[in-house]
Amino acid sequence: MDFCRIADDVALGPGVKIHAFVNLYGCRIGAGTMLGTFVEVQKNAEVGARCKISSHTFICEGVRIEDEVFVGHGVMFTNTVLPRATTGAGALQSEADWQCVKTLVQRRASIGSGSVIMCGITIGPGAVIGAGAVVTKDVPAGEVWVGNPARFLKKAEAAP
Numbered sequence: 001m002d003f004c005r006i007a008d009d010v011a012l013g014p015g016v017k018i019h020a021f022v023n024l025y026g027c028r029i030g031a032g033t034m035l036g037t038f039v040e041v042q043k044n045a046e047v048g049a050r051c052k053i054s055s056h057t058f059i060c061e062g063v064r065i066e067d068e069v070f071v072g073h074g075v076m077f078t079n080t081v082l083p084r085a086t087t088g089a090g091a092l093q094s095e096a097d098w099q100c101v102k103t104l105v106q107r108r109a110s111i112g113s114g115s116v117i118m119c120g121i122t123i124g125p126g127a128v129i130g131a132g133a134v135v136t137k138d139v140p141a142g143e144v145w146v147g148n149p150a151r152f153l154k155k156a157e158a159a160p
Helices: none
Strands: 063-065 103-105 143-146 151-155
Antiparallel strands (some): 143 151
């Protein structure tokens, strides 16, 4: 865990593997999960057991990832509908000035590299998100979604 920032308020399950340059604070990481290089997991985010979170991925506050989920390289989650730097009066926004919108990724889903997951959605169990997709609405269980915006392609093949 060289060159990692892991705050005291992080809950790590047994057997978690953390590569270099990972930033974790106020989050929970389940047993046996692997976090790749340059991953950030913010406060109040949860990653389940036996997940693989690939390098350069950003998991923000309000994201819950269930067990056995694959997240490819460079996946970005969002947590607000209308991000702004400042208030109407021109002051920098604080936590009191915005609403965190939650996102759920259910068991055994797979999210392809370079995808953007907009807030307020659920990705169903066993769903597959194609690389580079921009997911703007709920993805049903066992479906493959691709594109920008992401849309249904086909039913997913059963996982081994």
